[in-house]
Amino acid sequence: DAGVIQSPRHEVTEMGQEVTLRCKPISGHNSLFWYRQTMMRGLELLIYFNNNVPIDDSGMPEDRFSAKMPNASFSTLKIQPSEPRDSAVYFCASSLRAGGQETQYFGPGTRLLVL
Amino acid sequence: KQEVTQIPAALSVPEGENLVLNCSFTDSAIYNLQWFRQDPGKGLTSLLLIQSSQREQTSGRLNASLDKSSGRSTLYIAASQPGDSATYLCAVSDRQGAQKLVFGQGTRLTINP
Numbered sequence: 001d002a003g004v005i006q007s008p009r010h011e012v013t014e015m016g017q018e019v020t021l022r023c024k025p026i027s028g029h030n031s032l033f034w035y036r037q038t039m040m041r042g043l044e045l046l047i048y049f050n051n052n053v054p055i056d057d058s059g060m061p062e063d064r065f066s067a068k069m070p071n072a073s074f075s076t077l078k079i080q081p082s083e084p085r086d087s088a089v090y091f092c093a094s095s096l097r098a099g100g101q102e103t104q105y106f107g108p109g110t111r112l113l114v115l
Numbered sequence: 116k117q118e119v120t121q122i123p124a125a126l127s128v129p130e131g132e133n134l135v136l137n138c139s140f141t142d143s144a145i146y147n148l149q150w151f152r153q154d155p156g157k158g159l160t161s162l163l164l165i166q167s168s169q170r171e172q173t174s175g176r177l178n179a180s181l182d183k184s185s186g187r188s189t190l191y192i193a194a195s196q197p198g199d200s201a202t203y204l205c206a207v208s209d210r211q212g213a214q215k216l217v218f219g220q221g222t223r224l225t226i227n228p
Contacts, residue, residue: 004158031214033214042218042219042220042221043159043204043206043218044218045215045216045217048214048215050214055214056215091158091159093158093159095214097214101147101164101166101213102214103149103161103164104159104161104216105161106158106159106160107158108156108157108158109156109157109158
């Protein structure tokens with residue numbers, strides 16, 4: 001199994017530009033999570049999906065952030081327009097939903113730098 | 116709002132020692148607690164998951180305990196090895212948001228050969 005795949009691994013962009021992060025979950029998993037990790041705030045859950053449906057987006061910081069999951073094998077996290085304070089490592093994780101007792105499998109992350 | 120704290124932020128010990136990492140949480144009404152490992156530049160790897168009804172879980176040289184009433188968990192690593200060097204994070208979820216994990220800031224562990 002290839003694990004959770006994220007692209008790109010690194011992204012450098014200028015303030016105001018649109019950024020799209022991509023995630024391919026583990027085949028057969030039905031839950032997908034987007035996290036953000038910074039030195040100041042640690043690891044925070046942004047949004048998660050069950051069976052491609054967004055369940056909780058309360059962690060999404062602003063309307064500039066949006067996430068979609070058009071099918072079971074692909075999700076995107078978009079930031080438009082990007083700002084320097086969005087610089088962080090963004091992780092995608094997937095799991096096979098089991099009433100909250102499931103293990104989440106994390107991708108390698110996308111390191112985003114907004115200049 | 117649930118808050119998770121891990122102390123110390125960093126720990127350095129010689130190879131072969133047994134060690135304990137600490138995690139505390141403010142709201143004892145958790146659903147489960149998990150310990151993860153994060154290597155530099157990598158994602159997280161789940162180590163152990165303890166359900167709220169359990170007291171401990173073991174995997175190889177790792178043992179995690181849970182005391183819900185006091186809001187504490189410990190991760191015990193026996194006979195530490197240089198390969199154990201990583202950041203260890205604990206995370207909790209509650210019944211209303213069983214899939215939503217709240218993470219601590221982590222303990223950066225260095226095992227010196």
